[in-house]
Each structure stands twice: as C-alpha cells, then as structure tokens.
Amino acid sequence: MTDSSNRSATIILDNKSVEFPVYDAVHGPSVIDIRKLYSQMGVFTYDPGYTSTGSCESKITFIDGDEGELLYRGYPIDQLAENSHYLEVCYLLLYGDLPNAAELEDFEDRVTRHTMLHEQMQYFFRGFRRDAHPMAIVCGVVGAMSAFYHDSTDINDPWQREVASIRMIAKLPTICAWAFKYSIGQPFVYPRNDLDYAANFLHMCFAVPCEEYIVDPILARAMDRIMTLHADHEQNASTSTVRLAGSSHANPFACVAAGVASLWGPAHGGANQACLEMLREIGTVDRVGEYVKKAQDPDDDFRLMGFGHRVYKNFDPRAKVMQQTAREVLDLLGTGDNEVLKIAQALEKVALEDEYFISKKLYPNVDFYSGIILEALGFPTSMFTPIFALSRTVGWIAQWKEMIEDPVQKIGRPRQLYTGAPQRDYVDVEER
16 A cells, blocks of 8 residues: 555544545545444445445556546556557556566567467357347456466466466467357358467457468457557456455456446446448438437437547547548548448547537547447447447456455445345244
8 A cells, every 4th residue: 555645534423433545546535444434433434336446556557537538557548549550558557567578589489379268169169049239258268267277277376377377368369360250151260370469359350261361460450449548447347256256266257247348337338339330220310410410409308429438528538540440440431331430430520529519518429439440440330339348458457466366355245225124033934
C-alpha cells in the first residue's frame, strides 16, 4: 500500500468518533481506508455496484473519465495505439515497462510458439452443438484448459504462473478462431508462426484449405488496434470477476473463464454487437433522420447504442484512434452494398455535427467504431464479444498476477445489508 497522506477522515456514529487514514493515488481520487470500520464501529458501508469502493491497489491501468484519459502503466492509450503493437502492449501490461528489442523478440517468440492447441482439444470443440454461440464455446474451452495444461495451474509457483500467462495470451486467438470456424461449419485452420499476432488471427478465421489467403496489412493493423484498445480497462466487471475468482486461489484458466463469462453479459462486452443490431434496425440510410428524432424524444424508449460512455464524460480516447482506423478500413474495402456501413457513416456525421449530440456529449464511442470495423472485416456480430475476450485476456492475466503477488490481498467477501425476515422458529407443517 502506498504511504498514507497526512490527512484522515473522521466518522461519527452514536457519539463515537473514529479516524481512518487517507491514501493518495498517483492519479485520481484519494481513498479512505475503512478496513477496520467494522471492528472499530460495528458497521459496514453500503455501495451497490461498488462504484465508490476501491477493492484493490493497482499499478496497471488508470482512467480519468472527466478528462478522457486512459493510461496503460502510465502511457497514454493513443500513443500506444499509434506507435506500438499488441504484443508489445501485452509485455508492458504484464511486466510494467516497455521491452527493449531483445526482450520484445523473446516475448514474441514465446507467444508465437505457444499458439497451437493440444490436439485432443479438437474433440472438445466438436462436443458442442453446431449452432452453439461462439462465446459459449470460448467460455467452455478456456475453462477446460486446466484439464489439458495441468502443469501450469499451481498459483504458488512463479514459473507456472508465467507459463499459464503465455499460454493464454497465445492460445486465445486460436480458440476464438476455431469457435468461429466451428459455428460456420468450416475446417479448423492451424496457426502460422510466420505471421504476426493479429494477422495470424485473421488467417485462422478466414483462410480455407482450398485456396491461399493473404492478410492485408491494413486489416491486420486494424485488428491489432482493436486488440490494443481493449487490452485492459481498470476494475471493470469482468476484471473484478477475475480478481474475485482468483482471490480464492482458483487456477488461472478458471479465473479467466470466469472473466469471459462476465464479459458475455450484454451490459458489458456486448455493446458493439448492440450497436450493429441498432444499425440493422434502422435499416436504410434514409431512415437515419427518423431514428435521430426518436433518440431525441424523451417519451420514446429508443436508445442510440454506441454513443457516449459511462466512464468517459467528455470523449473516449480510444474512439479517436478507432475512428481513424475505421476510415482506413472503409477506404480499402469500401461499403459496397453493405447498407449497415452506409447507415453507420450517415449516423456518425449527424452525431459529430448535430447540436443535440454535441451538447449531450453523445459522441461515437469505441464500440461504435469497432463494430463498424469488425462488420467490414466480415465477422458476424456473434464474434464481436469473443474478439473482445481475446483482446482483454492480457489485462485479466496482468490483474490476476498483481492480485496473487499482493501481500495484503484476501479472499473476496463482500458484505450485505440484510432486510429479510427476523429470526423465527420452525413450525411443523400441520400447524402452518
């Protein structure tokens, strides 16, 4: 824990006054240390959703929603997205600093040479129904990794933690690509060591054995940026789930599977899918104005998805990078006959120019642009959340490792405000 500031907070209850230390953050608000609140005052705090509660100390990611700032280990996300690439960002998140050339080469080599799955895992995929959602397959297969790689499940062994970390970063693209192939009835495509991380994923998704598939570098760069921008996002629902599962000393594969399950929720990882479904609901470009009016009508239940953000109050720093990337992809591929992409472009124009959107700060967010890019690349909406999961895996692992190595971390045990029946005696069934 960082050193306490010279300040303290005093809580007064029933004429009893107790002081609690205040700790200052490098960035962001200070925190009041209430770990001894119950032992000293006999009460708990009540904070549904933990929106005012710091559950851990972390050195990984910082978000300033008011300023539109996202830092990975202190580096602004726009600088990393512009100048770095995903595996370099993975190294940064895992180890705390950007690698030198030799360290990066070694890390990339270790990840690249672990991308293949255990051959028997093919049978695990084939056990799912053909119409299984890819996210269901990803969730199940990630959880099953502990059955195939039980030589890296001892969380008390630093080397096994390292091996498990590399394995998950390396194998999640293969798992997601095979889930996609299985869902569309195509044969699995094995990873290739001569391709970079993002290009390898696209190749496994779209190549077929009957002809050669060349990954366009612009499309690979777009996928790499999507991965980079989604690599971590502080203590969100899925990351907190990974930490909570890990606090019980569950194996790392089980913890990441728990994160995948949490991300699957439409309120968390499904935002870009919801955005594309909204665009399909609009249907044609000439109906954009109609739906804009519906969004502005306080008596209409319609909501524009992909605009604004719960955390970022002024702008989403990731969206600016995604906007540029979306334009690069559409310049290369065009919209063709894809009405969804044409609607997205028309809606973006309205949102960036209309006073209503500007005054309400309803800017297109990262989910709006990432959905457009994934649609243009040829992914169905069912694959949007699995791609989010493979991108976020490194963040989950970095947070999990930090938690495991934190000497003050305890098993998670949230408290409650009980409002049920008072104590009562059992009554025999004949007397009720």
